[in-house]
Amino acid sequence: MLMEAEFWVAVAFVVFVAIVWKVGGFDKLIEALDHRGVRVRKELDEARRLREEAASVLADYKRRRAAAESEAAAIVASAREEAERAAAEGHARLNEFVARRTKAAEAKIAQAEAQAAAEVRAAAADAAVRVSETILRERMSGDAAQDLVRRSLGEVRTRLRA
Template structure:
């Protein structure tokens, strides 16, 4: 057994491990492992904190988005109501405009009709006066005839106008 290589490898290994323990290598290794554990724990804590912040930020942005959607819906509803109001107002104005234009057209037509009637009366009066003058000139002669004609013409014009 003493001559076997495995025995001496085992003895060397035990001596090596005892030497490491004597030099305090186990404290260095455990310290390094503890430091690494602490560093990993700190990273995990930081990751957890960052995740919570991200979730809070996400919730804030979702709230803002919902608020913006509500505001957009309100704006659309207001714009729609305003459009309907403007449409009704425009319709009323157009109806009033058409009524005014119709009234103005009817007034102009009535004035033109009255003017046409007056023109026809004047033309008829002038024609009647001319005819009466011609008839009276042919039938009545002298100064009396001229005076009668003039008085008749004035009287006729006054009556017909």
């Protein structure tokens, strides 16, 4: 048994453990493990705090996004209303313009009709006077006839032109 390698490995291990225990290596190992546990606990706390902070930032972002979406919807609705109002106003202006132009055209047509009727009346009066004058000259003769023709023609002219 003293010559076997396993025996000497076991003895060396026991001696090593005794030296480590005597020097206080186990206390330092336990202290190092405790420090590592504290550090891991701090890291976990920091990670939990960062997670809560990230959740808060995410909630704030979602709230802001919802507010921005509602504001964008309000802007779009306002723009639609403004466009509809502008279209209605433009339509009303166009209708008013067409009505004014139609009224002006009708007035011009009525004026042209009145002027044409007056010109036709004047032309008819002149033609009637000429025809009457010609007929009276051919049928009547003398100064009395000339006087009668002038008075009659003057009277016809004034009545037809009126």
